[in-house]
Amino acid sequence: MSKIEQTVEIPHLGGSTVGYTFAKSYDPALPTLVLINSYTTSAELYRPQFADPELVSAANLLALEPYGHGRTRASYQDFTYWDSAVANLQALEALGIREALVLGTSQGGWVAVRMALLAPDTVKGLITLGTSMDFESPRSRDLGCWDGIGFNTPLIDALAEPVGEDWVVPDEVVDDVFDTAMGGVSAGEREFWLATYRANYAGDAGRRRLRLSTVNLRDRDGLHGRLDEVRCPVLWLHGTADQVYSVANAQEEIRMFTRSPGARLETIEGGQHFLSASNPAEVDSAAIDFVQRWV
Template sequence: MSKIEQTVEIPHLGGSRVGCTFARPYDPALPTLVLINSYTTSAELYRPQFADPALASAVNLLALEPYGHGRTRASYRHFTYWDSAVANLQALAALGIREAFVLGTSQGGWVAVRMALLAPDIVKGLIALGTSMDSESERSRELGCWDGIGFNTPLIDDLAEPVGEDWVVPDDVVDAVFDTAMGGLPAEERAFWLAAYRANYAGDAGRRRLRLSTVNLRDRDGLHGRLDDVHCPVLWLHGTADRVYSVANAQAEIRMFTRSPEARLEIIEGGQHFLSASHPAEVDSAAVDFVKRWA
């Protein structure tokens, strides 16, 4: 069955529209697994998960796109990851979903944790993929993480001035994201994402969304002082080939979830930063096991 794409209206940020994608019609008898995509991608990041019949039959798969990404739009011009967490919770309420497990890739991981902090009665478990709970700090770089300030600042500077409505995101921006997150892409997959990015980031409004998404990535607040207030189980999957955030950082941060009933790190050999895309079989199997255990 083909996936179901829609948007829901919520009140946050002066009124917003949140992009939602279901794998199939919602079944209230099944637990829900929310999927939150990584920087500048969209719900399409989770095509392998939507195509997995075992995963789609075990849970309601629901991808929610953060502010600045995909089909999600706000009336107000500025937003943060906290806003995306609030928007996701309001989207769940609008859809009539009272509780969910939440999986997030990279930035999706810290949006997921923010959701659990804001609404512990709704978020029943967290699955973090290739993420970090820190700001872009010197500490994280010392542990082998990327230089997020150096990566993002040139793009923020390049996107500072208004552009015409014929503008689309440059190909080299897309290539830089996927070279870093996936070690590059085969030609067909690259063509898919170039088309997706050109659709999502076009004209001056697209430039503004791309720039603010990049500002958020570079300038976000860290969560270390809040992680002991997460009370749901946490499963963190991290690839050994992740070029952005290191296994060493994941090993340090998983221990900060001191009040979770279980906080477990699993290392995926050869896994890339966009782990659900590079190693979908391992991610999907772990997600099914985790939800079945804690639902």
């Protein structure tokens, strides 16, 4: 099977192009599982899922890239996670998909929840991986989560000034992301992501997208006051080796989905922050079970 990588035009933010990837040709007889990637990655984060024949047979796998990531571009110059949620919903509409389950890794998790809040008739279930529903708060740090302000502020400051068109993202930025999110990667995987980041974040436009993506990560709004409005089932998967958000935080926040017909946390031993990449077998199996239970 071969992936189908395309873009779709939507009206949000003055007109936008959303990058999307299907694992194979769309089958209207199957449910759709939307995949939303983590900070500064792209649809390529989900290569293990696209390569899993059992998962591909259970659902249409559709990766949608948020603003600031991959091939997604907007006419307007600024964006938030709420904008990415709206864009994803408009992309589904443009693709003729009326209902979907949504899986998101880290920032993809809070985009997924925003989609469910905005369009409960469209989003029929949520799978969140290694995420947090809070802003980068003192509360989350007290529960063992990272210092997102300390991690992101130096990069935001370093990217403040315009650059030439020959600029590409520094290697150390990519290394910092994958050291934190994966505990490091193999030499081959590192070269793959270095090439991917250099293509996605090049020139002054790339610098600006990278900076805004980092600002959004640091300065986002929390969702605690809204989680009781989520009415679909929620499966939260969290790795015990996650260096960014803690299991203790996930244990508190899963209980905030008080109106979900089924909100459940599962921990994965040794799982990293980018859980779909570090533990694809466990994530894929849980996703298949979730799809079969709730569709």
